[in-house]
Amino acid sequence: MLADRALANVTFYPFWLDRPDAPAPQAPLVGRTEADLLIVGGGFTGLWAAILAKEAEPSKDVVLIEAENIACGASGRPGAIVSTSVMHGLHNAVRVFPEDIAMLEALGQANIAGFLDTLDRHAIDCDAEWNGELTVAVGKENLPTLNEEYELHARHGHDVVLMNAEETRGQLASPLFEGSLWAKKNSGTLHPARLAWGLKRAALSLGVRIHEHTPLRDISDEGSTVVAATRDGKVRARKVLLATNAFAAGHDHIKRRVAMVRDRILMTEPLTPEQMDRIGWRNRQGVYDTRTQLNYMRLTKDNRILFGGRLGYFYGGPRDPRLDRTPAPYKRLAEAFFRTFPQLDDIGFTHAWSGPIALTTRMAVHFQTYHRGKVVYAGGYSGFGVSASRFGADIGLAKLNGATRPELECDFARTMPGIIPPEPFRYIGARTTMYALDTADSKGGWRNLWLKFVGKLGFPLS
Ligand SMILES: Cc1cc2nc3c(=O)[nH]c(=O)nc-3n(C[C@H](O)[C@H](O)[C@H](O)COP(=O)(O)OP(=O)(O)OC[C@H]3O[C@@H](n4cnc5c(N)ncnc54)[C@H](O)[C@@H]3O)c2cc1C
Incomplete structure (x- = not known):
């Protein structure tokens, strides 16, 4: 409703x-x-x-x-949400290229310095806000992942702060958040x-x-x-x-x-100052959660909330985004939004869209x-x-x-990533995986085995 x-x-x-x-x-x-x-x-x-x-x-x-x-x-x-990592986060970089990690860390820093320098020299105003990234644990079962992330980042010299549930909700008030990691340097949000x-x-x-x-x-x-x-x-x-x-x-x-998968996003109308007070978020970080079927969120310059994260797959990975205008997946995403921010029950969404993600192993x-x-x-x-x-x-x-x-x-x-099976196996595999991701937590069984199998193919899902 x-x-x-x-x-x-x-x-x-x-x-x-x-x-x-x-x-x-x-x-x-x-x-x-x-x-x-x-x-x-x-x-x-x-x-x-x-x-x-x-x-x-x-x-x-x-x-x-x-x-x-x-x-x-x-x-x-x-x-x-902008990050210094050039390999989908430090965790993924260590997973895939443990030998290259020192080089990748240095290249990530140099990359963001070059990025900022170009914005400056060409006077590119893209509403950039360098307030860091917050990785939040949704549910207590995700706290060990957060602790591991903290230790990994600290070991590699990142400027990170680990926060408990109360401190996290002090940054962004959601009843789902049990803890978080705030990476403060050279990351934030912009208008793409x-x-x-x-x-x-x-x-x-x-x-x-x-x-x-x-x-x-x-x-x-x-x-x-x-x-x-x-x-x-x-x-x-x-x-x-x-x-x-x-x-x-x-x-x-x-x-x-x-493989082309699509990910979906919702944008709210601008929050009033009173609605902003209900969620806090004064430090305006970009936010990801720790789940595989994750949600991510951020504020815009005019205080809308962007809320994303609902993967979809269409046979053959066609380029036309008009295929993805059916309301059902956006409704699921909206329900996730209201579970995250129940105090914003008077907000409406103005825009919904999906975009092509280039997935590799x-x-x-x-x-x-x-x-x-x-x-x-x-x-x-x-x-x-x-x-x-x-x-x-x-x-x-x-x-x-x-x-x-x-x-x-x-x-x-x-080197190159692994080969992904062609159609129709790609379609069947993608749809089965998305169903398993949605239901593994509540129903378990074959779903967890399937996600482990997909993990063995190279996709880190569990
Ligand atoms: C929903 C969503 C959320 C995301 N969130 C984040 C985020 O928060 N943080 C982050 O870091 N990244 C995020 N990303 C990823 C990021 O947007 C992409 O990695 C990045 O934009 C890739 O840029 P690109 O130029 O390689 O690809 P694209 O922007 O896809 O550009 C490829 C271009 O090639 C053109 N093209 C294709 N075929 C042809 C052809 N035959 N002839 C000529 N041109 C062609 C296409 O039209 C397209 O413009 C997100 C992506 C999506 C879809």
Whole structure:
């Protein structure tokens, strides 16, 4: 009832993109052109790659093509809780690349410093608030996980504070929260569309040629160059960076290691000062909980609450977000919101949307190389790429250029995540997993065994 009422006037469109100051699209590519570097995909990875490439070598001719509009994919749709980690959090980095951890920690710090420097130099205002990340334990059974996270972060020198239930609810009042970990440095929240549009402006000012509504159809190898055929034109390029993330466009084999799942988000109307008093949240951190089927939440500049976390899978991972406008999953998400904040029973939601997550067995960015090194795919952030996309672009370009940097010798840059079964097994597996995640806690049995099996395939679910 409460959820139905709160969703009565919702618009199925990303709040972030619903702005009158959205920039006009750049003209599509029509006819033939040439470039030193072609970037495919106008999300964060593609935009960062364009800026990094131009800043490193201003004379380089860089063309970026985007199938629809800049930031129409994941980059215009996230929770946009920003972290220093480039590998989906410290825990995941240790899980997947224990040998590379010192290097990854240093690269994460350098990445966020470069990120901030670009915002500053190009005067990109994206409502960034650097108030840290709060990882909250929902239920007492998740407290051991939180303690482990604390010890791990402290061991690696992170500025973290462990809080009990009372202290946590003093930060953000929810009856579900039994404790939390506050990582204070170099993390927070921002407005992702304003970031993407600011990066687009910066890229254009550096001389990058951007063509929107220019879908790549095919790439053919012509020896020392490749030719990329688009809907209405062709680009002959010496190098190509595929920044197509969950869409996995650019080579048929990318999809073998990348599955597109969708995650859903709700946005409330702005809270009144009195409603803000009911929840506290004066330090305005970005918040994740410790569960696998997690919820995440944050405030916007005008004090709306963004509440996310309800995965969905559609057969074949189609790109059209209109498929995901059925109310049922959003109702489940709204019910989770009211369990988290029962004191906000008078709030309504204005926007609901989903976005494509590029899931891999590593849960983090990786690199695939094609056409004898002339084409590199950088993607697979698994829902954790707002700042890591700058790192993905940087390493992707370094691999394309044949650079000899020490990090390129590390496993994370040299190896690839596991293969994910194709359709129809992918669909059956994804749907079974999502059902098991929803019901494992209350019903147990085969569900836990299934989640363990999925964990053995590489996805850390239990
Ligand atoms: C719901 C949701 C919540 C998230 N929350 C967070 C968060 O809180 N914190 C965090 O760090 N990360 C979060 N993420 C992840 C983050 O948004 C992504 O990792 C990041 O935006 C990836 O950027 P990208 O440029 O690689 O991919 P995208 O932004 O998806 O860009 C890929 C682009 O390629 C284009 N493209 C595809 N095919 C073609 C083609 N054939 N020709 C030309 N162009 C093509 C697409 O149109 C798209 O614009 C979230 C993601 C989602 C979906």
